[in-house]
Amino acid sequence: xxxxxxxxxxxxxxxxxxxLVLLLxxxxxxxxxxxxxxxxxxWSPAWDAVEYAWQTFQNGxxxxxxxxxxxxxxxxxxxxxxxxxxxxxxxTKQLTGLHDADTQLVQSENGNGALAYLEVxxxxxxxxxxxxxxxxxxxxxxxxxxxxxxxxxxxxxxDGCVQRLREVLMCLGDTTPYLIMLTPxxxxxxxxxxxxxxxxxxxxxILQWTKERESPTLHKLPNLYSLSHE
Numbered sequence: 001x002x003x004x005x006x007x008x009x010x011x012x013x014x015x016x017x018x019x020l021v022l023l024l025x026x027x028x029x030x031x032x033x034x035x036x037x038x039x040x041x042x043w044s045p046a047w048d049a050v051e052y053a054w055q056t057f058q059n060g061x062x063x064x065x066x067x068x069x070x071x072x073x074x075x076x077x078x079x080x081x082x083x084x085x086x087x088x089x090x091x092t093k094q095l096t097g098l099h100d101a102d103t104q105l106v107q108s109e110n111g112n113g114a115l116a117y118l119e120v121x122x123x124x125x126x127x128x129x130x131x132x133x134x135x136x137x138x139x140x141x142x143x144x145x146x147x148x149x150x151x152x153x154x155x156x157x158x159d160g161c162v163q164r165l166r167e168v169l170m171c172l173g174d175t176t177p178y179l180i181m182l183t184p185x186x187x188x189x190x191x192x193x194x195x196x197x198x199x200x201x202x203x204x205x206i207l208q209w210t211k212e213r214e215s216p217t218l219h220k221l222p223n224l225y226s227l228s229h230e
Contacts, residue, residue: 055197056198057195084118092114
């Protein structure tokens with residue numbers, strides 16, 4: 001027959017054993033890259049599309065790229081294909097924490113959520129505008145909304161993009177070191193090595209996720225890539 005003393009001893013042993021098991025399990029558990037990112041980031045409906053892989057940047061001065069060089073139709077199409085053009089819909093119940101409660105949001109036609117864009121595409125749009133402005137004497141961009149208006153208005157958009165990209169880069173604060181190579185075969189005997197190793201999100205997967213969820217709307221929304229607050 002069990003006594004209160006033996007029952008107490010049994011419970012104490014059970015509690016000790018469970019505590020030990022949980023301690024060992026906790027020591028062995030390592031959060032994934034995605035879990036770490038989620039813990040220090042705002043919520044996003046696109047978390048399911050985020051996938052990490054180690055990648056060495058290809059930043060040599062003569063490195064070829066479909067996004068680089070004097071504008072051509074193919075190059076412009078490559079940039080255009082990398083951007084979000086229609087909003088996605090974020091369900092109302094998932095909006096908490098993404099905006100000030102007093103802010104009025106543009107709703108989808110069926111009223112089941114708010115219209116939204118992902119910031120990566122806004123940032124790419126800004127970078128694209130800086131590229132286009134650099135080559136505006138070599139390529140006709142006058143048909144784009146971002147190049148409408150006076151020269152002062154166009155420059156205000158460019159300046160706004162410089163400010164935005166500055167904020168993004170300073171916020172990320174990438175501390176990856178780049179090294180200086182000995183290059184005796186070159187006129188400049190030392191050269192920076194910008195081909196650095198990074199743990200990157202798979203952009204193609206994020207782009208595909210977004211394209212599959214883009215929702216053309218009857219709402220008259222500001223052109224995402226006119227980059228104007230006028």
